[in-house]
Amino acid sequence: MYVRNAWYAALWSQELPAGQMIARTLLDEPVVFLRDDAGRAAALLDRCPHRFVPLSLGARVPGDRIRCVYHGLEFGLDGACAHNPHGNGRIPPAARTRAYPVAERHGMVWIWMGEAAATPETIPDYGFLEGGPDFLLSARDRIVIRAGAELIVENLLDLSHASFLHDGILGSAATVAAQTEVAQHERGLTVRRWMPNVPSPRLFDTFSEHPGRRVDMWFDMNWQAPCALVNDVGATDPGGDRSRGYRILGAHILTPETATTTHYHFAAALRVPPGHDAAQDARIGRTLSEIRRYAFEQQDAPVIEAQQRELLRAGPDAPRPALFEIDAGPVRYRRMMDEMLARETRA
Numbered sequence: 573m574y575v576r577n578a579w580y581a582a583l584w585s586q587e588l589p590a591g592q593m594i595a596r597t598l599l600d601e602p603v604v605f606l607r608d609d610a611g612r613a614a615a616l617l618d619r620c621p622h623r624f625v626p627l628s629l630g631a632r633v634p635g636d637r638i639r640c641v642y643h644g645l646e647f648g649l650d651g652a653c654a655h656n657p658h659g660n661g662r663i664p665p666a667a668r669t670r671a672y673p674v675a676e677r678h679g680m681v682w683i684w685m686g687e688a689a690a691t692p693e694t695i696p697d698y699g700f701l702e703g704g705p706d707f708l709l710s711a712r713d714r715i716v717i718r719a720g721a722e723l724i725v726e727n728l729l730d731l732s733h734a735s736f737l738h739d740g741i742l743g744s745a746a747t748v749a750a751q752t753e754v755a756q757h758e759r760g761l762t763v764r765r766w767m768p769n770v771p772s773p774r775l776f777d778t779f780s781e782h783p784g785r786r787v788d789m790w791f792d793m794n795w796q797a798p799c800a801l802v803n804d805v806g807a808t809d810p811g812g813d814r815s816r817g818y819r820i821l822g823a824h825i826l827t828p829e830t831a832t833t834t835h836y837h838f839a840a841a842l843r844v845p846p847g848h849d850a851a852q853d854a855r856i857g858r859t860l861s862e863i864r865r866y867a868f869e870q871q872d873a874p875v876i877e878a879q880q881r882e883l884l885r886a887g888p889d890a891p892r893p894a895l896f897e898i899d900a901g902p903v904r905y906r907r908m909m910d911e912m913l914a915r916e917t918r919a
């Protein structure tokens with residue numbers, strides 16, 4: 573069961589070059605993405621209504637159409653069959669595949685797969701991925717995690733795991749003792765962690781001229797339902813001003829592929845240290861990309877995937893999980909998602 577009346581990240585803009593068709597399974601549905609002649613992204617149910625062959629196996633043909641590989645029916649980007657090369661050329665009304673609303677914003681193609689009318693004002697805001705004079709950008713990256721999106725959201729809404737799973741990179745024994753606060757807002761949650769006077773984690777040491785010093789550090793996570801997260805991580809000298817020092821804004825954008833596999837898109841913007849130069853920026857950008865990919869792919873993913881396997885083995889009769897203080901964010905998240913699903917089911 574998915575919340576469907578919401579925008580989901582489909583693919584980074586750079587993953588959809590002009591002239592190509594990209595097939596992706598989202599929310600258990602096959603979708604084909606392409607651009608029209610003007611460069612606008614479009615998305616269709618990747619299933620020919622004739623014999624259910626994926627349209628993505630076919631070809632882009634002039635006039636913003638896809639020609640099915642099997643019997644040559646042609647479809648416009650509104651999903652309707654526009655040409656039948658056989659017999660009298662008649663096109664029955666059922667010769668139509670679904671066209672989804674899409675929007676492209678800040679380097680991401682978003683898709684709306686619900687039945688309700690799409691609401692462009694609720695597209696999650698990742699404007700910081702445009703960069704700017706004070707921020708440099710990591711690569712825009714994606715991995716597939718073999719676990720349900722809800723397990724990854726819970727991982728991100730409880731960053732106490734950074735002290736253990738990402739020990740040495742993002743946290744340490746000293747960062748366990750964080751002051752944590754959960755706030756609910758209209759479309760989601762913010763979970764804040766504040767860690768005064770702790771040893772600087774390697775993530776920041778990599779960029780610093782004074783590695784190993786002590787810092788005040790924050791680790792905040794903002795979640796917008798159902799699957800869009802922004803991580804605000806930073807460090808200053810103890811007692812320092814939060815508007816200075818290091819700060820990384822991280823995009824964590826999840827899209828269920830199936831109930832137990834998830835596309836995990838990530839990218840980050842780092843506030844550049846004063847006196848930086850282009851060569852240094854390039855090195856820092858690379859390091860930031862590499863550390864983040866390593867943490868998510870080599871540290872988070874194996875644990876969350878193992879958790880998913882155990883949940884499947886335990887089955888529906890499994891006992892309720894034991895809950896602790898650190899679960900405040902995940903518990904509220906589950907409650908809000910249950911409410912959203914209930915609202916959609918009633919509607």
Ligand code: FES
Nearest residue numbers: 620622623640643
């Ligand atoms: S299956 Fe597509 S044209 Fe026949």
Ligand SMILES: [Fe+2]
Nearest residue numbers: 727733738872
């Ligand atoms: Fe993590």
